[in-house]
Amino acid sequence: MTQANTLVIGIGNRYRGDDAFGCIVASELANMMLSSVNCIEHDGEPAALMDCWQGVEKVVLIDAVSSGAKAGKIFRFNLAQQSLPEEFNLYSTHAFGVPQAVELARALHKLPPQISFIGVEGDCFDAGEELSPALTKAKDAVITEILDSLELKENIRA
Amino acid sequence: MSDKHGGGTRTIKVDYLARVEGEGAMYLKIRDNVLEDVKLKIFEPPRFFEGLLRGRDFREAPDITSRICGICPVAYQMSAVHAMENACGVRVEGALRELRRLFYCGEWISSHTLHVYMLHAPDFLGYPSAVEMAKDHPEAVKRGLALKKTGNDIMNLMGGREIHPVNARVGGFYRAPARSELSGLREKLLHARDLALETVKWTATLDFPEFEQNYTFVALRHGDEYPMNEGRIVSNMGLDIDMSDYDNHFEEQHVDYSNALHCVMKPGNKSYHVGPMARYALNFDRLLSDIQDVARSAGLGPVCTNPFKSIIVRAVEVLYAVTEALRVIDNYSPPDTSFITVEPKAGTGYAATEAPRGLLYHRYTIDDDGIIKDANIVPPTSQNQKMIEDDLRRFVPTCMDKSDDEIQYVSEQAIRNYDPCISCATHFLKLEIDRR
Numbered sequence: 001m002t003q004a005n006t007l008v009i010g011i012g013n014r015y016r017g018d019d020a021f022g023c024i025v026a027s028e029l030a031n032m033m034l035s036s037v038n039c040i041e042h043d044g045e046p047a048a049l050m051d052c053w054q055g056v057e058k059v060v061l062i063d064a065v066s067s068g069a070k071a072g073k074i075f076r077f078n079l080a081q082q083s084l085p086e087e088f089n090l091y092s093t094h095a096f097g098v099p100q101a102v103e104l105a106r107a108l109h110k111l112p113p114q115i116s117f118i119g120v121e122g123d124c125f126d127a128g129e130e131l132s133p134a135l136t137k138a139k140d141a142v143i144t145e146i147l148d149s150l151e152l153k154e155n156i157r158a
Numbered sequence: 159m160s161d162k163h164g165g166g167t168r169t170i171k172v173d174y175l176a177r178v179e180g181e182g183a184m185y186l187k188i189r190d191n192v193l194e195d196v197k198l199k200i201f202e203p204p205r206f207f208e209g210l211l212r213g214r215d216f217r218e219a220p221d222i223t224s225r226i227c228g229i230c231p232v233a234y235q236m237s238a239v240h241a242m243e244n245a246c247g248v249r250v251e252g253a254l255r256e257l258r259r260l261f262y263c264g265e266w267i268s269s270h271t272l273h274v275y276m277l278h279a280p281d282f283l284g285y286p287s288a289v290e291m292a293k294d295h296p297e298a299v300k301r302g303l304a305l306k307k308t309g310n311d312i313m314n315l316m317g318g319r320e321i322h323p324v325n326a327r328v329g330g331f332y333r334a335p336a337r338s339e340l341s342g343l344r345e346k347l348l349h350a351r352d353l354a355l356e357t358v359k360w361t362a363t364l365d366f367p368e369f370e371q372n373y374t375f376v377a378l379r380h381g382d383e384y385p386m387n388e389g390r391i392v393s394n395m396g397l398d399i400d401m402s403d404y405d406n407h408f409e410e411q412h413v414d415y416s417n418a419l420h421c422v423m424k425p426g427n428k429s430y431h432v433g434p435m436a437r438y439a440l441n442f443d444r445l446l447s448d449i450q451d452v453a454r455s456a457g458l459g460p461v462c463t464n465p466f467k468s469i470i471v472r473a474v475e476v477l478y479a480v481t482e483a484l485r486v487i488d489n490y491s492p493p494d495t496s497f498i499t500v501e502p503k504a505g506t507g508y509a510a511t512e513a514p515r516g517l518l519y520h521r522y523t524i525d526d527d528g529i530i531k532d533a534n535i536v537p538p539t540s541q542n543q544k545m546i547e548d549d550l551r552r553f554v555p556t557c558m559d560k561s562d563d564e565i566q567y568v569s570e571q572a573i574r575n576y577d578p579c580i581s582c583a584t585h586f587l588k589l590e591i592d593r594r
Contacts, residue, residue: 043321047306100289107292108300 005057006150008039009049011098012064018071018122018135022062025142032143037150046101050110058114060146063098064122064135071123072134074142079115116149118142167592168562182578184569185415186550187592191558195592196550198543198573200418208533216242216502216528217328223520223535227579228321229272232265232313233513235326236387237520237535242328244401245507245524248500253493254330255387256486257316260340261326262386262511263483264312267350269514270434270472270479271309273577274357275302278469281571282364298360301353305476308343308350312483315339330497340487347484354477355452361473362456366466367568369553373463373545374428375436378512384444384478385437387511392440393430394461401508404519410536421541429544432516433576434471435462449478465549465575472577502528513538515577539578546576 010026012019023041030039042049044063053059065075067085077084083106084099105111120142123132131139168188187195207226211219219238224231236258243250250258275298276288285291292299315335317323325332376397378389391407392398399407410419411427423430442450442460450460453474462471504526510519516538523532553572557565 043319045310045321047303048310050303051307100287103289104292104299104303107289108296 006037006060007053007056007058008037008060008062008146009052010039010041010062011044011049012041013043014041015127015129017124017126017128017130018064018120018132019125020129021064021120021122021131021135021139024131025062025139025146028139028143029146032147044098044101046097046104049098049101050105053105053112053115054110056112059112059116060149061098061115061117062142062146063117063119064125065119066122066125069121070134071121071132072138073121074138075117075119075121077117077119079117080111080113084117084119118145184550184573185592186554186565186569188554188558193551193554193558196547196554197415198547198550200416200543208535211522211530211533214530216245216522216524216530217500219520219522219530219533220326220328221324224322224326226535226537229269229579230265230513230515230518231322232261232317232326233511233518234520234535235323236262236511237509237513237518238522239326239328240387240509240511241507241520241522242524243500243507244509245505245522246328246500246503247505248329248498250330250498253491254334254497256490257331257334257493258326258387260312260483260486261316261323263479263486264309264316266309266386266479266514267354267476267483268306268309268313269577270476271302271306271357273514273574274361274469274472274476275299275306277577278472278574279361279364281567281574282366282469301356301360305350305353305357308346308353308480311343311346315343327497329500330493330495332496334493334496337490337492340490344484344487347480347487350480351477351484354473354480358452358456358470358473358477361470364469366464367553367556368464369466369549369556370463371465371549371552373431373435374423375439376423376430376432376517376541377436377440378510378517379440380444382444384441384482385512391510391517394439401510401519402506404508404510404536405521405534408519408536408541410540416543418543419536419540420544421536422544429548430541431545432538432541433468434475434514434516435465435468436516437512438462438471438474445474445478446481449474449481452477465572468575468577502526506532515539515579516541537579539576542576542578546573546578549575 008026008029010022012022014020014023026039026041079102084102120135120138123134183199185197220235223234223238226234280288280291283291313323318325374393374395376393378385379392380389390398407424408421409424410421413420439461456470458470506523508521510517519536521534522530524530549572557568
């Protein structure tokens with residue numbers, strides 16, 4: 001099945017521990033999905049984020065979050081119907097991050113028709129390139145979940 | 159506790175200031191309708207960047223210091239490279255100098271536009287956030303986003319990415335763009351120039367409180383250009399010094415309620431004002447005449463002394479930066495090499511460049527092997543901190559008859575006049591009003 005107008009966006013910073021979670025998931029999906037789905041890594045800059053999903057039918061956002069929950073906990077939001085909690089905005093500049101980008105896009109009628117968010121509670125956001133064990137474990141579950149949701153499992157490279 | 163507004167003690171607290179970069183708070187102490195104390199408390203932890211630079215190679219300074227701020231990394235990179243080149247007795251000229259200017263234009267456009275549309279305009283239009291403002295003013299917000307994107311595009315091209323760019327180095331860049339790559343920005347910049355012009359006109363329609371101040375403005379001034387990377391440090395009170403003389407005229411002081419140092423002007427420990435209003439006041443004659451005309455049409459004279467009107471000045475600077483970026487692109491001829499080799503030389507280097515929020519001073523001492531022995535960084539928000547408190551001391555008494563909520567609202571707006579960057583200052587805001 002081809003999902004030409006679907007975009008998976010992994011948000012984060014590759015060099016800040018668990019903040020790399022979204023980037024790693026997007027990268028691994030890009031390797032699995034042949035060319036049927038566009039998977040990109042993104043630093044979360046709001047204007048650029050809104051720009052990159054313009055005209056896209058279906059968007060999946062993946063990001064590490066810091067809400068105080070147990071590390072590795074997976075949060076799911078249908079952003080076409082729900083807002084992201086403000087506490088997911090800790091690692092952004094000028095208090096203007098992913099939740100604001102989503103809400104600004106909603107206010108401007110620039111939100112993709114289908115847009116979901118998968119967030120995983122991070123454990124450590126210190127400098128480094130390693131995911132903590134809880135997020136390494138969550139990574140496979142999130143990848144499987146996205147593949148299932150996109151009905152792409154049969155297209156995965158062996 | 160407080161009576162209605164007629165006297166006694168009023169305690170207004172803002173535990174966390176919104177729409178500023180970083181973590182800080184404000185405390186106002188009011189006794190019998192007299193403002194007794196103002197404190198801008200910066201509780202974001204200090205980050206000791208100067209300490210961690212010691213022992214590192216001189217070529218690492220631009221990449222390390224750019225991590226101080228996600229909004230103005232180019233400023234840190236530019237002050238660092240210029241200071242190191244100053245230490246080593248090297249000047250970067252020609253196309254590489256022009257590319258640095260283009261890089262800085264990108265940051266000014268991106269940072270100023272974020273502040274004008276997303277952080278400051280909601281104050282003037284009565285919205286708690288840009289998201290709420292976007293519902294009623296969608297065209298303005300779209301305009302801001304498009305303009306910011308153009309700045310981001312320049313930073314992406316010149317820096318490799320828009321946040322914490324990685325392409326600047328001592329001596330130039332790791333990679334210089336091809337002419338065709340810069341030409342790709344031209345159409346975007348032509349559109350951005352229209353958007354910037356509309357932005358100036360739009361900011362001029364906002365309502366501003368009467369609050370003219372007698373500021374000491376401090377900024378760079380260059381022989382023939384609106385200052386970004388180079389110039390002498392000047393003030394409207396007669397100061398005119400080389401960057402190497404900065405420490406003789408300015409001093410960072412510790413205050414017990416803030417993790418950011420307060421920078422004052424010697425003698426007398428006076429507050430002073432850096433940023434767009436200072437740059438504009440000291441360099442109006444360096445703007446192109448058509449940009450001067452646009453500023454006049456927006457109601458600005460050659461000097462603006464009402465900090466609430468800084469939003470118009472920022473918009474004028476965005477127009478300038480877009481125009482300047484176009485000039486650089488149209489005249490661009492790629493350099494033979496993307497950098498000149500800089501050999502370390504024992505000594506001390508000084509540089510100040512104009513970050514979007516104002517003068518950013520770096521001083522490094524290195525040894526013959528290029529190892530950093532000492533570093534000092536003075537960001538604009540440290541320099542403006544005392545000025546912000548002084549503004550509040552003068553502004554809050556003009557609204558003492560207002561409710562605590564209203565005082566809080568206008569006080570936060572007064573703070574945002576400076577687009578403070580707390581992350582920079584700790585290398586900032588909670589509001590607390592103690593009224594009895």
